[in-house]
Amino acid sequence: MTTSTHAAPAPIPVRPHPAADHRPFITEAQTAAYTAALRAGVTRLTITGWEQQADGSLLQILPTGAALAYSPGTPLTALTPCAAGVRHPHPVATLADLRNAQADAAACTSAHRPPTRPEPTPAVRPLADAFPHGPGADTQPLDVTTLRADHAQEHSHG
Numbered sequence: 588m589t590t591s592t593h594a595a596p597a598p599i600p601v602r603p604h605p606a607a608d609h610r611p612f613i614t615e616a617q618t619a620a621y622t623a624a625l626r627a628g629v630t631r632l633t634i635t636g637w638e639q640q641a642d643g644s645l646l647q648i649l650p651t652g653a654a655l656a657y658s659p660g661t662p663l664t665a666l667t668p669c670a671a672g673v674r675h676p677h678p679v680a681t682l683a684d685l686r687n688a689q690a691d692a693a694a695c696t697s698a699h700r701p702p703t704r705p706e707p708t709p710a711v712r713p714l715a716d717a718f719p720h721g722p723g724a725d726t727q728p729l730d731v732t733t734l735r736a737d738h739a740q741e742h743s744h745g
């Protein structure tokens with residue numbers, strides 16, 4: 588039996604770790620959205636066309652101006668603009684659903700006016716009535732010249 592006196596081999600050089608802000612070419616979420624679109628028959632989309640949104644969903648703008656939205660665990664949703672420019676949400680499980688979403692938005696005749704300002708809720712109304720207000724309220728007129736004179740007198744002592 589012989590003993591070796593050789594030194595340990597030199598360590599193999601290691602490639603530096605990628606920067607912390609390194610982003611993959613495609614993400615798992617983009618792949619999932621792309622796969623969901625394929626299952627629905629929407630085949631003309633690109634994986635990298637799915638843009639991550641702040642709420643975690645992904646969005647891809649279609650050539651028609653509509654958008655497809657994907658959230659994990661929910662069906663695809665078409666967001667199709669109508670003549671008023673409002674995007675109508677419509678679940679999309681098949682290519683026919685996407686066509687129907689476009690047809691529904693095209694048939695929209697709503698002006699989409701903003702809702703009118705609601706009346707105060709009954710719970711708030713008694714609180715407002717508890718305090719006097721309006722022309723018949725018990726108030727006193729305020730004489731500003733008296734206040735100014737008082738203020739000038741206070742500062743003349745200092």
Ligand SMILES: [Zn+2]
Pocket residue numbers: 669670671673675692695696697699
């Ligand atoms: Zn509409």
